[in-house]
Structures are given as structure tokens and as C-alpha cells.
Amino acid sequence: MSKFSGLGGRLYRGETSIDFIGNRRRWYSISALFILASIAALTLQGLHLGIEFKGGSSFTVTKINASIEDARAAVATVGVPGEIIVQNIGTDKVRVQTAALDTPQNNAVQDALATKFSVATENIDTQIIGPSWGKEITRKALYGLFGFLICVMLYLAMAFEPKMSIAAIVAVIHDVFITVGIYALVGFDVTPATVIGFLTILGYSLYDTVVVFDKIRENTRTITASSKSTFSQATNLAVNQTLVRSFNTSLIALLPVGSILFVGAGLLGAGTLKDLSLALFIGLAVGTYSSIFIAPPVLAQLREREPAMIALAKRVNGRGGAALVVAPIVAVPTGQVRGPRNQPKRKGRK
Amino acid sequence: MSTTTKTVKTAARPVRSLAILGIVLVAMTALAFIQGATSVRLGLDLRGGTSVTLQPRIAPGESGKVTNEAIDQAVSIIRQRVNSLGVAESEVAAQGSGTNRQIVISVPGDTGRRVVELVGQTAELRFRQVLASQPSTIAAGSASAPATGVSAEINATFAALDCKKAANLQGTSTDAPSDTIAVCDRSGLTKYILAPAEVLGRQISKASAGIDTQGGNAWYVSLTFNGEGTSAFGALTTRVTTLAEPLNQVAIVLDGLVVSSPRINEPIPSGNAQITGSFTQLEAQDLANVLKYGALPLSFDRGEVQQISPTLGADQLNAGLLAGGLGLLLVLLYSLLYYRGLGLVTVGSLLVAGSLVYLLFLLLGKWIGFTLTLAGIAGAIVAIGVTADSFIIFFERIRDEIREGRSLRTAVDTGWIRARHTILIADFVSIIAAVLLYFFAVGGVRGFAFTLGLTTIVDLIVVFVFTKPLVTIVAKLNFFASGHRFSGFSAKSTGTLPAPKEA
Numbered sequence: 001m002s003k004f005s006g007l008g009g010r011l012y013r014g015e016t017s018i019d020f021i022g023n024r025r026r027w028y029s030i031s032a033l034f035i036l037a038s039i040a041a042l043t044l045q046g047l048h049l050g051i052e053f054k055g056g057s058s059f060t061v062t063k064i065n066a067s068i069e070d071a072r073a074a075v076a077t078v079g080v081p082g083e084i085i086v087q088n089i090g091t092d093k094v095r096v097q098t099a100a101l102d103t104p105q106n107n108a109v110q111d112a113l114a115t116k117f118s119v120a121t122e123n124i125d126t127q128i129i130g131p132s133w134g135k136e137i138t139r140k141a142l143y144g145l146f147g148f149l150i151c152v153m154l155y156l157a158m159a160f161e162p163k164m165s166i167a168a169i170v171a172v173i174h175d176v177f178i179t180v181g182i183y184a185l186v187g188f189d190v191t192p193a194t195v196i197g198f199l200t201i202l203g204y205s206l207y208d209t210v211v212v213f214d215k216i217r218e219n220t221r222t223i224t225a226s227s228k229s230t231f232s233q234a235t236n237l238a239v240n241q242t243l244v245r246s247f248n249t250s251l252i253a254l255l256p257v258g259s260i261l262f263v264g265a266g267l268l269g270a271g272t273l274k275d276l277s278l279a280l281f282i283g284l285a286v287g288t289y290s291s292i293f294i295a296p297p298v299l300a301q302l303r304e305r306e307p308a309m310i311a312l313a314k315r316v317n318g319r320g321g322a323a324l325v326v327a328p329i330v331a332v333p334t335g336q337v338r339g340p341r342n343q344p345k346r347k348g349r350k
Numbered sequence: 351m352s353t354t355t356k357t358v359k360t361a362a363r364p365v366r367s368l369a370i371l372g373i374v375l376v377a378m379t380a381l382a383f384i385q386g387a388t389s390v391r392l393g394l395d396l397r398g399g400t401s402v403t404l405q406p407r408i409a410p411g412e413s414g415k416v417t418n419e420a421i422d423q424a425v426s427i428i429r430q431r432v433n434s435l436g437v438a439e440s441e442v443a444a445q446g447s448g449t450n451r452q453i454v455i456s457v458p459g460d461t462g463r464r465v466v467e468l469v470g471q472t473a474e475l476r477f478r479q480v481l482a483s484q485p486s487t488i489a490a491g492s493a494s495a496p497a498t499g500v501s502a503e504i505n506a507t508f509a510a511l512d513c514k515k516a517a518n519l520q521g522t523s524t525d526a527p528s529d530t531i532a533v534c535d536r537s538g539l540t541k542y543i544l545a546p547a548e549v550l551g552r553q554i555s556k557a558s559a560g561i562d563t564q565g566g567n568a569w570y571v572s573l574t575f576n577g578e579g580t581s582a583f584g585a586l587t588t589r590v591t592t593l594a595e596p597l598n599q600v601a602i603v604l605d606g607l608v609v610s611s612p613r614i615n616e617p618i619p620s621g622n623a624q625i626t627g628s629f630t631q632l633e634a635q636d637l638a639n640v641l642k643y644g645a646l647p648l649s650f651d652r653g654e655v656q657q658i659s660p661t662l663g664a665d666q667l668n669a670g671l672l673a674g675g676l677g678l679l680l681v682l683l684y685s686l687l688y689y690r691g692l693g694l695v696t697v698g699s700l701l702v703a704g705s706l707v708y709l710l711f712l713l714l715g716k717w718i719g720f721t722l723t724l725a726g727i728a729g730a731i732v733a734i735g736v737t738a739d740s741f742i743i744f745f746e747r748i749r750d751e752i753r754e755g756r757s758l759r760t761a762v763d764t765g766w767i768r769a770r771h772t773i774l775i776a777d778f779v780s781i782i783a784a785v786l787l788y789f790f791a792v793g794g795v796r797g798f799a800f801t802l803g804l805t806t807i808v809d810l811i812v813v814f815v816f817t818k819p820l821v822t823i824v825a826k827l828n829f830f831a832s833g834h835r836f837s838g839f840s841a842k843s844t845g846t847l848p849a850p851k852e853a
Contacts, residue, residue: 008746062659103467110463122657122659124657124659125658125662126655126657127654129655130405130652132405132653133403133651141790155782159778196787200732202783206776210772210775211743244746249742252684252739253736253738256674256680256732256734256735259674260677262673263676264673271666272725273673276728
């Protein structure tokens with residue numbers, strides 16, 4: 001632990017530095033690869049949508065040793081149309097999913113299952129989704145997504161600057177793509193709970209990005225006044241300085257989400273908790289990646305095009321080509337900051 | 351920046367804000383006790399029950415008919431039906447806005463199938479001539495003069511009808527327009543035998559409540575029929591107006607229950623009628639709304655039906671609590687391991703945040719009917735991470751300041767000013783997410799968004815009035831200020847270089 005903390009100090013002073021900005025092509029390529037794979041998975045396999053989006057009925061019987069064969073036989077006696085999916089959930093549940101049925105058919109399936117497994121119909125957990133309901137949910141989720149992106153973009157443009165808001169949104173879209181792609185690739189069920197998860201990730205991924213951007217802004221506020229470092233170099237230092245923080249905040253956020261996932265998937269088998277936390281878990285991981293590897297380089301690229309930054313880069317490079325090689329490492333964030341060595345001496349400190 | 355005045359000023363404040371927070375917590379606890387809010391209201395997915403979401407069926411070109419008034423009418427009709435089941439804490443409420451409004455019905459317990467069948471039918475409005483009426487104060491079953499021209503069967507049903515029974519006030523539009531029927535009025539005060547329907551709700555073109563400024567400021571309801579309705583209503587009124595009481599009354603029947611049964615004073619061939627009586631403003635407006643709704647009755651599709659058994663509900667509740675406890679434990683362990691002594695501040699802050707959230711759950715359950723669902727629990731658990739993140743941002747900032755050579759006490763103040771900014775922006779983004787989720791989403795998603803938003807606000811409060819003051823106070827303790835090995839501020843853990851040796 002303390003070794004890791006010591007790393008925080010070295011990263012802060014720039015003694016240890018990972019070149020996030022300079023190697024951007026590498027990170028972009030990795031992400032591009034993932035995004036291409038996502039698009040391929042989406043077009044070839046598509047998302048595995050739950051009955052909430054397609055319409056249909058789901059019946060869950062809680063009974064030790066309830067077998068799939070028994071459930072299938074019971075439903076077969078009713079003769080419902082369409083495909084019937086029967087699966088075991090956990091050790092003591094069996095779930096039957098059918099296409100959209102009308103009320104008498106739903107009741108008939110309930111009765112058949114109740115008789116077969118000798119449980120009361122009230123103890124069969126039932127979910128019935130009308131055929132038009134799914135469209136409604138999908139539409140609302142899309143509204144939510146676009147509304148969110150627009151609001152956040154405006155807010156960040158006000159709170160920071162327009163270019164930061166563009167870079168942040170690029171990172172968020174990146175996250176959504178890859179997360180959705182992972183869902184298509186692995187074939188996880190997409191339910192409304194998953195959608196909640198997706199939307200929450202957007203907020204969370206931005207939270208991480210905001211923390212990094214706040215530091216970048218601080219480090220580059222007076223950057224054109226001196227010619228110590230280019231915008232990219234100052235940005236890189238900021239990312240390194242916030243690296244420990246990003247790692248800690250992401251880990252702390254993943255711990256509770258991981259425990260929901262563990263309990264939801266392990267004990268309940270399926271349902272809201274599992275769907276929600278799985279989406280969050282994947283999204284948080286992707287979000288952390290993008291707030292370090294995607295958002296800052298995009299921002300640096302956008303800013304480096306500004307005439308003032310081009311001029312600055314010329315001044316910095318003009319000071320000596322050799323310095324450029326080590327520049328990201330020795331760069332001091334802002335003019336006013338003094339190193340620990342030339343601080344006034346304090347009492348009570350070893 | 352004049353550091354000296356700053357430390358002097360902050361010296362008194364941390365204790366004060368901790369004290370205020372303490373008073374607020376005690377006050378909230380007392381309030382919860384006084385209001386009798388001793389347990390969090392649980393959603394149906396945590397205690398078992400049936401929820402049905404209905405969405406209005408909109409025929410092409412008819413989107414204009416789904417008005418707020420129409421939905422409110424439908425809600426009250428459905429509420430009437432659901433209340434007849436006599437299940438405590440049943441709820442019928444509209445969600446969303448405009449044409450996207452849905453009606454959500456939640457009934458706890460094992461009434462599943464009956465609820466689903468009850469709420470789906472379309473409620474219709476009809477005008478029927480009254481053939482007989484009797485107040486409910488006369489005991490059901492007691493002999494009354496059979497109405498003439500009515501089958502013995504209907505007369506027997508009428509005699510046996512007890513309008514004081516909830517089940518008989520259920521409504522539902524099982525009354526075929528061509529039948530003679532025995533029904534109650536909405537409030538259960540009177541029972542009626544009614545002739546087959548002669549005018550239908552769809553034949554109304556306009557209805558409104560008005561006040562007669564010349565006739566003693568009495569409220570009335572005016573009513574206009576379309577072409578078909580005008581001739582039907584004209585014929586009905588012409589025929590009954592000369593008859594004896596109660597045959598000269600026309601009952602307005604909505605959803606199988608009599609809303610009003612005005613006496614017809616004269617034939618009305620014009621298609622413009624006025625209903626007068628000793629209406630209050632509210633009564634007149636209610637009647638006008640019933641007539642308007644009757645003109646364009648809403649049909650509903652069952653969007654979603656969910657039946658959850660109490661067993662599954664209990665399982666989900668336990669799983670949610672277990673996940674929450676586990677998540678909290680992991681976060682606390684990590685912060686203690688990584689931040690050592692400072693981790694204790696995290697523990698305290700999370701405890702304060704937890705009790706604030708719990709008290710808010712209790713009070714909001716009482717005040718605005720907030721119910722905690724599984725998705726809500728998940729939102730609260732996710733929020734543990736978000737809340738702890740604010741502490742990390744703050745702590746790391748302090749460490750950064752120490753790395754720049756500041757003393758702990760100064761580092762806390764300068765670090766706070768910078769961290770505060772980051773925390774505010776980051777939390778605000780979370781709040782935007784929660785608000786949008788809440789307004790765009792349906793059902794369970796709203797519960798998640800609500801708890802996420804609530805806990806983010808609590809996070810802000812706790813960071814400002816608890817964590818920061820507490821850190822300011824502990825920064826004065828020698829244990830922390832000296833950079834003790836376990837304080838979380840040791841030179842080793844911040845990675846500060848050893849102080850230069852004097853040459």
C-alpha cells in the first residue's frame with residue numbers, strides 16, 4: 001500500500017511519468033479496435049433483448065429441484081404460440097418465458113405450472129409485458145440518453161470550456177459503444193435494469209473525466225505566460241498527478257457495484273440487481289479507461305490546434321530539442337508552485 | 351492569500367457546523383418518531399404484490415384526447431375499482447406527462463389475478479332513464495314495491511343489492527347498453543333500477559361547469575350533444591319529463607355507477623342541457639369532467655404486469671441489504687487500509703451519510719409516499735461509491751498540497767478550496783443524470799434515479815458540513831499533524847521527499 005502511495009508522490013512531481021498524451025495513437029488504436037469489434041458484434045449478433053423490450057410473459061416457480069423438463073411439459077399442455085424459453089435460475093427456481101400472451105393464456109400457463117409443481121398460483125412470480133410497451137421503454141431510454149448528453153455538454157462547456165466538453169462527450173460515447181458492444185459480444189440479457197446501468201455509467205464516466213479535467217485546467221491556466229511546457233506536456237502531467245486518485249475513486253466505486261453483482265448473480269441468480277450491476281461494472285471499467293486514455297489526449301489534440309498553443313509549442317521546443325524528450329517528466333505544473341526542497345522549514349516534521 | 355486570518359477564521363467554524371449537523375440529525379429522528387415513520391416503506395418488489403402499468407391506447411389521429419383531465423378521471427375510476435378489493439395501501443397513480451402518461455396500480459399481497467382483470471377494462475358513460483330508486487338506509491332484501499315493466503329477476507337483484515358493500519361499488523363496465531340494470535351510485539347512498547341506455551357518452555360534444563351570476567351565484571353544468579346525441583337526448587327528455595318521480599329522472603352512469611340522476615324539467619330538443627342543483631364549485635367541476643371524459647373514454651393497454659410473491663420479495667430485500675452491507679464493508683476496509691487514520695474520517699462520514707439517507711427515506715415515505723424498491727436499494731449502494739469518491743478527491747488533494755511542502759493545517763484549507771470545486775462539478779453531473787433519469791424513465795428506473803439523486807445531495811451536505819470540519823479538527827491533533835505512520839499523512843505514504851539535511 002505505502003509503496004503505492006509513494007508512487008503517488010513520484011507521479012505528482014513528475015519523477016515517474018507515463019506518456020498518456022504522446023502515445024495517443026496507441027490508445028486510439030486499441031479503442032478503435034474495440035469499437036470495430038463492438039460494431040461487428042452488434043450487426044452480426046445484435047443485442048439479446050429481454051422480454052421487457054419485445055413483449056412477452058415470464059413465470060418463475062420457486063421450488064427445490066424444479067426441472068426444466070417438467071416446466072416445459074406443463075406449458076406444452078396449454079399450447080401457447082411462439083418460442084418458449086425455460087431455464088433454471090439459481091438452485092431452486094425455474095423460469096418460463098413465452099411470447100406476448102393474452103390474459104386467459106397467461107392464467108392458463110400459471111395454472112398449469114401451479115398444478116405441475118403443486119404450488120399456489122400466487123407464489124408464481126409473473127411478469128407480463130404488452131407488445132407495445134417495449135417500444136415505449138426504448139424510446140424513453142433514447143430520450144434520456146440524448147437529453148443527458150446535451151445537458152452535460154452545455155454544463156461542462158459552462159463550467160470548464162467548450163473543448164473540454166467535446167472531449168468529455170467523445171469519451172462518453174466511446175464508453176457507451178464499447179459497453180454495448182461487450183453486451184452484444186457476450187450475449188448478456190439487456191433489460192430495463194441494464195439500461196439504467198448504462199445511463200448511470202454515463203454520469204459516472206463523466207465524474208472521472210471531470211476530476212482529470214479539473215486538474216488539467218489548473219495546470220494549464222497560466223501556461224501561455226511561460227514557455228516551460230506545451231499544452232500536451234502539462235496535460236500529461238495532470239493525468240499522471242490524478243492517476244492515483246482516478247485509480248482510487250474507480251476502485252472504491254467498483255467495490256459496492258461488485259458486491260451487488262456478487263450477491264445479485266450469486267444468490268438471486270437473475271433479476272434487477274444482476275442486470276444493473278453487470279452494466280455498471282463493465283461501464284465503470286471502460287469509463288475509467290476512457291477518462292485517462294481517451295478524454296485527455298482528445299482534449300490536447302483539440303487545444304494544440306489553437307494559434308496560442310502552436311506558438312507556445314514553438315517556444316518550448318525552441319528552448320532546446322533535447323529538453324523535449326524529458327520535458328513531460330521535469331515539467332512543473334504552474335509557476336507559483338515551489339518544490340519541496342525550497343520550502344521554508346517546518347517544525348515537527350522529519 | 352493571507353493564511354493567518356484564514357486559520358483564525360476557520361478555528362471556530364468546524365465545531366459549529368458539526369454541532370448544527372448533530373442538531374439536525376436529532377431533530378430529524380425526533381420528527382420521524384413524532385410522525386410515526388418508524389419503518390421505510392417498501393416497494394412491491396420487496397414485499398410481494400401486484401403492479402400493473404396501463405398505457406392509454408391511442409387510435410391514429412386521436413392523440414389529442416389523452417389530456418391530463420382524462421387521465422385523472424381514469425385514475426379515479428380505476429381507484430374506485432381497486433378500493434373495492436379492500437386491500438390496505440393499494441395505490442393508483444399517474445406517472446409521466448402528456449400523451450406519455452401511464453397509470454400505475456400497485457396492490458400489495460396476493461390479489462394478483464383479480465387486480466389485473468379489474469383495471470384493464472374501458473370505462474364508458476351512458477344516460478339511462480331511472481325506473482326505480484331507493485336510499486341505502488333501507489336494509490337490503492327488505493320488501494319494496496317492484497318496479498313495473500321490469501323483469502322479476504332484476505327486481506330481485508335490486509332488492510338484494512347492498513350499496514354499503516365495497517364490492518358493489520367496484521364499477522367496471524359490465525353493464526351492456528341494451529340491458530336493464532340494478533346498480534348503486536358512486537358514494538353508495540342510493541340504488542337504482544335503470545332502463546337500457548339511450549344516449550352514450552360519445553354523443554356528448556362539450557361539457558363545462560359555470561356559475562349563474564344572475565340566479566344567486568349557483569353552480570351548474572352545461573352540456574352540448576352532437577347531432578346524433580341531440581335527437582336521442584331530445585326523444586328521451588320529451589318522453590320522461592311528464593312521468594312521475596322517479597321515472598322522470600335520467601341517470602348519468604359512468605363505469606357502471608351512477609354519478610348523478612337529474613330530474614328532467616322540460617323536453618330538451620336543442621342538444622343544449624343545463625344541470626342545476628345545489629352544487630358546490632368542486633361538485634360542478636367534477637361532474638363536468640366526468641361528462642368530458644365520457645365523451646372521449648380512454649382505453650388502456652396493459653403495458654406491464656408484475657406479480658411478485660412475498661417469498662421472492664423477502665429474498666430480494668435480503669439480497670439488497672446483504673449487497674449493501676458487503677459493499678459498505680469493502681469500501682470501509684479499503685479506506686482504512688489505504689488512508690489509515692484518515693480512513694476513520696471516511697467511516698464517520700459514511701455513517702453520517704447513511705443515517706441521513708435512512709432518515710430521509712423514513713420521512714419522505716411519510717410525506718410524499720416514497721417507497722424503496724430493489725432498484726432504489728441498488729441506487730443507494732452505488733451511491734456509497736460516489737460518496738466515498740468525494741472523500742478521496744479531498745484527501746488526495748490534501749496530500750498533493752503536502753507534497754508541495756505545505757503543513758497539514760494549511761494543506762487542509764488550500765486542498766479543500768480546490769477539491770470543493772471538483773466535487774461540486776462532479777456531483778452536479780451526477781444530479782443531472784439522476785434528474786433526467788427520473789423524468790424520462792418509467793417504473794423501477796424512477797426509484798433508482800430518485801435514490802441516486804437524493805444520496806448525491808446528501809453526499810454534498812456531508813462533505814461540506816461533516817467531512818471538511820472533521821478533517822480540520824483532526825489536522826490539529828498531533829497524531830495527524832506530525833505525520834504519524836498510521837495517520838495517512840506520513841512522509842512515506844504521501845511520497846514526500848525527506849526534508850533536506852542541513853549542509
